[in-house]
Amino acid sequence: MKCPNCGGSLSENDIQCPYCDTFFDTYDDDYQLGFKIQKVNPEDDKINILILLISIITPVGLTVAVVYYLIGYVKCAKASLIAAFTPLVLAIAGALVFGIAELIKAL
Numbered sequence: 001m002k003c004p005n006c007g008g009s010l011s012e013n014d015i016q017c018p019y020c021d022t023f024f025d026t027y028d029d030d031y032q033l034g035f036k037i038q039k040v041n042p043e044d045d046k047i048n049i050l051i052l053l054i055s056i057i058t059p060v061g062l063t064v065a066v067v068y069y070l071i072g073y074v075k076c077a078k079a080s081l082i083a084a085f086t087p088l089v090l091a092i093a094g095a096l097v098f099g100i101a102e103l104i105k106a107l
C-alpha cells in the first residue's frame with residue numbers, strides 16, 4: 001500500500017502516513033479537488049436532455065456541472081460542462097472566421 005499523498009510505502013494498518021502525516025480516514029481516492037466524491041449508482045448517472053439544453057447557457061451550465069460533480073454524477077457533470085462551453089467555442093470560432101473574412105476584404 002502506498003500513501004495517496006506522498007507515495008511513501010505503508011503497512012496495511014497505518015492510519016497515518018509516517019512520512020507526511022496524512023490521515024487516511026480524511027484522505028482517500030474518493031477525494032478530488034478537495035471534495036468528497038460520493039459513489040453513485042452508474043445507472044443513476046444518466047444525462048438529462050432538458051438539463052443539457054439549459055446547460056448551454058454558460059453560467060447555468062457551469063453551476064449545474066459543479067453541482068453534479070459534487071453529488072457524484074461525474075458523467076452528467078462532464079456533459080453539462082461541454083454544453084456550457086459550446087456557445088463560447090462557437091462564438092470564438094465565429095469571431096475568428098468573421099475576422100479573417102474582414103481581413104481578406106481589407107487586402
Ligand SMILES: [Zn+2]
Pocket residue numbers: 003004005006007008017018019020021022
Ligand atoms: Zn505520505
